[in-house]
Amino acid sequence: MSNNAADTHTVKEVDTKQTEEDEEGKEVDDEEPRECGVCGDVAKGYHFNALTCEGCKGFFRRAIKRSVQLHCPFLNKCIITKNNRRSCQACRFRKCQAIGMRQEMVMSEKEVLERRSRINKKKMHNAKTQLSSQQEEIIQELLCSHRSTFDFAFSRFTGFRPIDRDILTNSEHSPAHPSTNCPTKTCSSAGKSSADPTESLHACSSSNSIFSDCDNHKGDGNNRVYTALPHMADLTTYMIQDIIRFSKSLRDFRSLSMEDQISLLKGATFEIMLIRFNMVFNSTTDKWECGHITYCIHDVVRAGFQLSLIEPIYKFHHTLRKLDLQEEEYAIIQAMSLFSPDRPGVQQHSVIDRVHENLALTLKTWIDCKRTDPNKHLLFPKVIACFTELRTMAEEYSKQILQIQDIHPNTITPLIMEVVSKNSSCDF
Numbered sequence: 001m002s003n004n005a006a007d008t009h010t011v012k013e014v015d016t017k018q019t020e021e022d023e024e025g026k027e028v029d030d031e032e033p034r035e036c037g038v039c040g041d042v043a044k045g046y047h048f049n050a051l052t053c054e055g056c057k058g059f060f061r062r063a064i065k066r067s068v069q070l071h072c073p074f075l076n077k078c079i080i081t082k083n084n085r086r087s088c089q090a091c092r093f094r095k096c097q098a099i100g101m102r103q104e105m106v107m108s109e110k111e112v113l114e115r116r117s118r119i120n121k122k123k124m125h126n127a128k129t130q131l132s133s134q135q136e137e138i139i140q141e142l143l144c145s146h147r148s149t150f151d152f153a154f155s156r157f158t159g160f161r162p163i164d165r166d167i168l169t170n171s172e173h174s175p176a177h178p179s180t181n182c183p184t185k186t187c188s189s190a191g192k193s194s195a196d197p198t199e200s201l202h203a204c205s206s207s208n209s210i211f212s213d214c215d216n217h218k219g220d221g222n223n224r225v226y227t228a229l230p231h232m233a234d235l236t237t238y239m240i241q242d243i244i245r246f247s248k249s250l251r252d253f254r255s256l257s258m259e260d261q262i263s264l265l266k267g268a269t270f271e272i273m274l275i276r277f278n279m280v281f282n283s284t285t286d287k288w289e290c291g292h293i294t295y296c297i298h299d300v301v302r303a304g305f306q307l308s309l310i311e312p313i314y315k316f317h318h319t320l321r322k323l324d325l326q327e328e329e330y331a332i333i334q335a336m337s338l339f340s341p342d343r344p345g346v347q348q349h350s351v352i353d354r355v356h357e358n359l360a361l362t363l364k365t366w367i368d369c370k371r372t373d374p375n376k377h378l379l380f381p382k383v384i385a386c387f388t389e390l391r392t393m394a395e396e397y398s399k400q401i402l403q404i405q406d407i408h409p410n411t412i413t414p415l416i417m418e419v420v421s422k423n424s425s426c427d428f
């Protein structure tokens, strides 16, 4: 019994020592067994700069740490073998140095502790950036809801009022409608494209910008300006219906009071719509590729919107697109927009706040885990910055829709009016 206990003790000591020493050695991934340069025993790797066995590795380490003067009891010429290596420490140590083992590579206790703490910290950090099972679940639910309610190919978008593309297709090169005609550069059909989006962006501020004929206050009256309005109203209504379905398919959303559901939808619908349109935005051609129909910024102009909305929308789509978000990330940010506790009229503020926090943390963890690019730590703050932009645009959108409604009272659909109206009676 006592023998066993002693054995166990010894084994434990050896284990500890090995873990410690492994940090100073380098394993050799070689099937072929090699010989220890000191004693000829089997060597599995390089230790302190030389190929040695585990025994000589430990010996060298202890010898350095003890720093006692070693004396050969014989003639300072002992030949060190696997069997006699314990008989003369002085000659064994001399052999160690002779084959190139280096004293300065032995770590001090302090260095060993520091190194161990670094390794532990790294382990803990890696553990933190694991998605929890709850977060995995959140992402799965969002992805599933998103996929079942976002018609990427716009195949269900039918029966809409046609978009008046006469000025696009027939008179692209005709000066018939100078104020509403699209510059060929941005609106021509496939094949011609705006080569450099930054060039267009830069042009925004100049008088020759792609927006130069976007300002509805200029030009020849309102008639042609609103040519795309009926179609855009139908497209928007279609998007809103899907966004309502998306929201209602989420458990956390359904568990809220009807009043709060309405408040959240009123606040987020336009934002989510922009996020969804971003998924089909082609920043090379400046176009939204919505299945069978492709839209350009001038379609938004022809719907009657003004520069104060169009310009930020254009910039937003380029900025968000540049982040190259994955489908999961798009799904999470839609939900983050939806669960914004500070929308007007919200009652269950803290409940929604908790959901929002949870989503933000899930997104951050997702980015930490799944992204590999060195600048990934910048991605989360960049996404958050986009939310600020979305807010501003949503306010401007509501304002402009109400103005358009004044001019064309029967074109905007009741559902769009529900979203932008201030009162909360609503049949979502």
Ligand SMILES: [Zn+2]
Pocket: 036, 037, 038, 039, 040, 041, 052, 053, 054, 055, 056, 057
């Ligand atoms: Zn050896």
Ligand SMILES: [Zn+2]
Pocket: 072, 073, 074, 075, 076, 077, 078, 088, 089, 090, 091, 092
């Ligand atoms: Zn000796």
